Amino acid sequence: MNSYLEFEKPIAELDARAADLSRKDGDAEAAAEAARLTARSQTMLAETYRTLTPWQKTQVARHPQRPHFKHYVAGLAADWTPLSGDRAFADDQAIIGGLARIGGRRVLLMGHEKGDDTASRVRHNFGMAKPEGYRKAIRLMELADRFGLPVVTLVDTSGAFPGIQAEERGQAEAIARATEACLQLGVPMVAAIVGEGGSGGAVSIAAANRVLMFEHAVYSVISPEGCASILWRTADRAPDAAEAMRVTSADLLKLGVVDAVVPEPVGGAHRDPGAAIGALGDAIGTALAALEPLSRDALRADRRAKFLSIGNY
Incomplete structure (x- = not known):
């Protein structure tokens, strides 16, 4: 219901x-x-x-019944084989990754998992990864690069975990290294913003050749509440912040931050998860097909050109 x-x-x-x-x-x-x-x-x-206003889209993007990573795995991925741990400290359950087939293609599939009830949300830390989560992401991307597997990432996080223990273990460095790992891949990489795309926690696994975005997803450098608290000293101005930050898929497509918008069922992905997951699978397949002919150097050059062009007018 x-x-x-x-x-x-x-x-x-x-x-x-x-x-x-x-x-x-x-x-x-x-x-x-x-x-x-x-x-x-x-x-x-x-x-x-x-x-919908940008603030209303933010609410839709955060809807607890939107599909989560485990639902995309169930709906898109055949032969799913999860891979765990950063081989240094722990296995962060906020970022899940593994080997899979999408549309018959072998890929490395990875993304944020928020959880869908109290116990799973706590286990997955509400999709907010710690340094070991980003270091796991780096390890899996390097593995994919070594074996020539395209990388597909699904982004849905309010941001990286802001706790003291994360800072003590090098949160900023881990995020920066994960972003660098994306940019250095010699294999195709497709990222999809499927819910919230929050700050460095999102960019760290979304610096891809092609960035897709669901119609009612949001993508921003900071949450509307965080922005409002800084600019106006109150989170009550979050709707104004969402408007000013251009967080919607339509705005970000115009700005060149994302490459394609994936339509959602009427009323949002949470009202018909199967249709939403199918539409995303088709968009990922189209993006991967366009990137497959490119050489390793061409893929890196394509990714570099994409991000350097953002902000040019």
């Missing part, structure tokens, strides 16, 4: 009324009214999602 966001309350009310009426067995008039309300709800849903 869908969990409604604050701006979806009128839709929730229509759906609740339709559900109540549909429970009246044998009442033709009630059934007809339920059908009318359902149709009206779907129309309202489509209209609402056509005009």
